[in-house]
Amino acid sequence: GNSVTQMEGPVTLSEEAFLTINCTYTATGYPSLFWYVQYPGEGLQLLLKATKADDKGSNKGFEATYRKETTSFHLEKGSVQVSDSAVYFCALSPKGGSEKLVFGKGTKLTVNP
Amino acid sequence: NAGVMQNPRHLVRRRGQEARLRCSPMKGHSHVYWYRQLPEEGLKFMVYLQKENIIDESGMPKERFSAEFPKEGPSILRIQQVVRGDSAAYFCASSPSSENTEAFFGQGTRLTVV
Numbered sequence: 001g002n003s004v005t006q007m008e009g010p011v012t013l014s015e016e017a018f019l020t021i022n023c024t025y026t027a028t029g030y031p032s033l034f035w036y037v038q039y040p041g042e043g044l045q046l047l048l049k050a051t052k053a054d055d056k057g058s059n060k061g062f063e064a065t066y067r068k069e070t071t072s073f074h075l076e077k078g079s080v081q082v083s084d085s086a087v088y089f090c091a092l093s094p095k096g097g098s099e100k101l102v103f104g105k106g107t108k109l110t111v112n113p
Numbered sequence: 114n115a116g117v118m119q120n121p122r123h124l125v126r127r128r129g130q131e132a133r134l135r136c137s138p139m140k141g142h143s144h145v146y147w148y149r150q151l152p153e154e155g156l157k158f159m160v161y162l163q164k165e166n167i168i169d170e171s172g173m174p175k176e177r178f179s180a181e182f183p184k185e186g187p188s189i190l191r192i193q194q195v196v197r198g199d200s201a202a203y204f205c206a207s208s209p210s211s212e213n214t215e216a217f218f219g220q221g222t223r224l225t226v227v
Contacts, residue, residue, distance in 0.1 A: 043117070044204065046217075096212075098144070099146065099168075100169060105153070105154055
């Protein structure tokens with residue numbers, strides 16, 4: 001079946017530190033991969049996506065590369081800010097579109113000044 | 114352009130009552146998805162609807178849960194005879210089509226069963 005495993009949190013960093021949140025997946029076929037972010041009290045927002053192997057998604061300084069050989073889609077940012085504090089969800093779409101997303105459990109990130 | 118609107122934001126129900134959760138998709142979006150987030154868990158797919166049709170309800174519990182998306186008005190997720198285990202955050206998402214790779218999420222409804 002389809003599943004997403006992401007590193008357990010919470011993660012606490014100081015401002016300007018380097019961030020990595022690991023995400024691996026299991027899927028049949030050729031899924032699309034996503035990172036969503038949930039700020040306190042809000043819904044999920046799409047942060048970035050990649051639709052095929054070796055694609056790199058990027059947005060707001062965050063990056064993730066679709067690695068088929070390692071079935072991974074790790075999220076990285078070179079220098080985090082306090083405003084990046086949120087819960088980050090890795091997700092896949094088995095059919096590549098927006099239906100029936102499969103989510104990881106989420107990783108809570110806190111960035112201290 | 115308003116985003117996906119869910120109401121109420123918070124809902125408290127006693128065991129055995131009915132819960133009705135509403136979702137108005139973004140303008141121009143005819144595809145709606147419902148997800149449930151249990152404490153300390155990721156979001157789990159429940160149901161996918163198009164106007165007046167249920168496309169995929171493979172994530173819906175077999176009893177007490179139902180969903181609709183009428184021709185006019187919001188999508189409704191209904192939970193009958195709620196139990197404590199139904200306490201969760203319920204999120205709705207919408208997209209203009211299923212092929213589109215971005216689903217836009219609402220802020221969720223947090224249901225508490227007491």
